[in-house]
C-alpha cells in the first residue's frame with residue numbers, strides 16, 4: 508500500500524489548525540497556588556490535559572487519566588507498545604509579545620502562542636499522525652500510546668508518577684526537541700564540594716568575610732562578589748586587581764567600603780552544557796583571590812578552586828576527564844560558589860558526562876578529594892539508544908522519505924524528555940536551520956513545519972506498528 512502522507516495531512520489541515528488553536532488558548536502554566544486534588548499543578552495544566560484526553564476519546568482512542576498528573580490515549584493491537592511522549596504544560600509567557608501569547612494567531616505562515624513549538628504544536632502534530640494512521644484502518648502488530656505529561660517544564664512529576672503506575676513502552680519517541688533524531692544524551696550530575704575543617708581565628712593573612720557567585724548549577728555565573736578584611740594597606744591590591752583584569756580581559760571593580768575591600772567581577776553567562784561559551788565570573792574572582800596572601804582557611808579554598816576549575820571545564824585537574832565518540836567530552840560547570848568565615852567554602856558543580864563514562868569510578872574519584880566532602884549529589888544517568896537499533900533506523904528512513912534530507916543522529920549535553928523512556932529518542936519537531944524560539948516571546952511554529960512533522964510522525968507510526976503488505 509502506497510500512502511501519500513502529506514496528502515493525508517493536507518486533507519485534515521483545517522481541523523488540525525482549529526484544534527491546535529483551541530489547545531494553545533488554554534493557559535497551561537503550572538500554578539501550585541491554585542492546586543486542588545483534581546488539579547495538583549493548577550487548573551490550567553489540568554484543563555490542557557483534559558482537552559487532549561477528551562479530543563482523543565471523541566476520535567475513538569482509549570483515554571486514561573493517571574493521577575491528574577499525566578494521561579494517555581491508546582489504540583492498536585499487540586504485545587509491544589510504541590510510546591509517543593508529549594507535554595501540555597508551558598513556561599510563563601513573560602513580557603514583550605507582539606501578539607496575544609494565548610491567542611494562537613496565524614500570520615505570515617506561522618502560528619503564534621506560548622507552547623506553539625514547545626510542546627503543543629508538536630503534540631497536536633503527533634496526535635493527528637495517530638488519527639491518520641487509525642483512520643486508514645490497516646491491521647496493527649503493536650499498540651500505540653500517546654503519553655501526555657503536565658510537568659515537563661518543572662520537575663517531571665508527571666512522568667515519575669506515570670511510570671510508577673503504568674507500562675513502560677517497548678520503544679518510543681518524544682516530539683519535544685529537534686529533528687532529525689537525538690539518540691544520545693549525556694549523564695547530568697549536580698553536586699556540591701564542601702570544604703572541611705574550620706578557620707583558625709588567630710592565623711595571619713587576608714580574611715575573606717564573604718564570597719558569592721551563581722545561583723544555578725547549570726548556568727555559568729556572570730557576576731561574583733567578595734568582601735575582604737585586611738589590616739595592611741589595600742592600595743597595592745587594587746593596583747594588582749587592575750593588572751589582573753587587564754591581562755585576563757575581564758571586567759571588575761575593586762574599592763574600599765566601610766573599611767572593607769569589596770571586589771566584583773562581571774563575566775558572561777551561558778548554559779552550563781558548554782561552560783566555554785561563557786566567562787565564569789566566580790572562577791575569575793577565585794583565581795584572583797588565590798594570588799593574595801590569604802589566611803590559611805581561605806587560601807586552601809581559593810587555591811583549590813582556582814587550581815581545579817579555572818580554565819578547566821573538562822575535569823582534567825579533578826582527574827575525571829573523559830571523552831567518547833558518541834557524546835564527546837565530559838564537562839564541568841561551576842555554577843555556584845560560596846565562602847564565608849563561619850561556614851567555609853562550597854563549590855556547586857554541574858557535570859555532564861559521556862554515555863560510556865563509568866560513574867561508579869567517577870564517584871570514587873570525587874569521594875577521594877582531600878579536604879572536601881560531596882553533598883547534594885543528584886545524578887540523572889546518560890541516555891542512549893544504539894544507532895543500529897531497528898527502531899532508530901526506521902525513524903531515519905521515514906525522515907529521509909519525507910524531507911529528502913539525511914537523518915543525521917545527534918547527541919547532546921542537555922537532557923530531553925526522551926530520557927524518561929527506557930528505549931526512546933527525541934524526534935522533532937524543530938527542523939534543522941530553524942530558529943529555536945521555545946521559552947521566548949513571540950514563540951511560533953511554521954505551519955509548513957507543523958504539517959511536515961505530522962506527515963513524518965504518521966509514516967513513523969505506520970511503519971513501526973502496522974502490518975506492512977508489499
Ligand SMILES: [Zn+2]
Pocket residue numbers: 594625626659683
Ligand atoms: Zn518541551
